Amino acid sequence: MNTATRERTFLGYKRQQGQPGIRNTLLILNVSGLTQPAARKIQAALSGAVMVSMPHGNAITGDNDTQVDAILLNLAANPNVGAVLVLSSDERRAPLFQELLSDYGKPCKYLSLGDCDRDIITFTQCAIRMAARLSIEISRQPREICALSELTLGLQCGMSDPSSGIAANPLLGILSDAHVDTGGTVIFSETAEWLGSEKAVADRAISKPVSDAIMNSVTRRERLAVAAKIDLLGNNPNQANIDSGLSTIEDKAIGSIAKSGSQPITSLLKFAERPATAGLHAMDGPSFSPESLTGLVATGAQIMLFTTGCGNSYVSALCPTIKITANPTVASTLGDQIDFDCSGLLTSDLTLDAARTRLQDEISAIASGALTLGEVLLEGDEVICRFGESL
């Protein structure tokens, strides 16, 4: 059968609003510092729950705490989240998350220390009971057939080497092109890794405003680096990148942007912003994997395609992350941390098209419930960016 015409599917969790999930995770969303230690205990008491924590105060300066709350809300809105338990020391933050409940139609409960007479032991016990009931509730939901085009793919590279740029990232590029052709959504980021190639990225924008926004986002980050006296050499590219053969940021960027393929770029999203339409989108965000992945999760991506050349064990806690390498040595020495070995692109006659078909099959399997190594090894986390100090 012609793979170009057959609609690819997976078994996912349909949601009342928006795209289907590929996992049905209970999210323990801790939004205050006082309750973070208890949140850790609550998460550890439950099977399969993921904790995301923002331990800093409400009065964050800089790009302000509204931005942080938007990230938290968008993380909870990710389709892989089946239910949410919000924990806080401050009961006044409840209305924000009740709004989430009404918008996305997913079970959401809220518990504050004030609800428990500021007794942390009572708080912990209450939260475990509430979370256990939410877990039971969402566990009854069956997986159903969904079109693969309902997936938003997040693209990331980390601990890259030249094999990333010449093989693994071009593979993501043609996969991204094919996914967009079927009506799917793809998001790439890591703005500092467009340096030197930003014109090639901006030239693919669907409009002048999007093109200008891309150019401005690169200029802004370049100025940030200069103002902070951060020498990109040794930082991005980092020492492992350099030891593997990458030289300057411009050299690294050529490989990094290859992930994004050749489709038109529909919009430049802010960090953690949800795209309004399908298609290929760029997100203005930091390059380092933990922050970047969390931003991509907040855009609504259900699955991450993560290339590495030197080896990188870090994954998203909420989105299954397929670790991909084209480096034959790493595929062999770090085989237990690599989900998809495409080193045949460099060592045998494996073609990009054949590798793309295999990777699409892998995406369908993992979207349907097959586990990634990062999930099995519990190497996932989510980190929230801060934009300024707290009052």
Place this chain on the structure above:
Amino acid sequence: MNQPDTRIKALKGMHADNVAVILNAAKAGELILIDCNGNTETLICAGGVPSFHKVATANISQGDAVIRRGIPIGLATQAIQKGELVHVHNIRSQRAQIGTS
């Protein structure tokens, strides 16, 4: 013709590039077979080049741009001979340079 091709292979993105990425480490004097979108050229390695590192496919003068896939990736900080390793010891980024803007 049935002998396996044991020459070191390298990839060059565009014809006008002055560097190629080699897939296996090369020693001085070894022949490097360069593939540029199906067209091949050869060059003699002028010094050790580790795998996945860049080799100069043309003589590059000090101050000239090093070009990969049609994009300047930095300026040569010294003269680089064809066949030599091109890396952070002999090229410098032109971007986000502290004290230049």
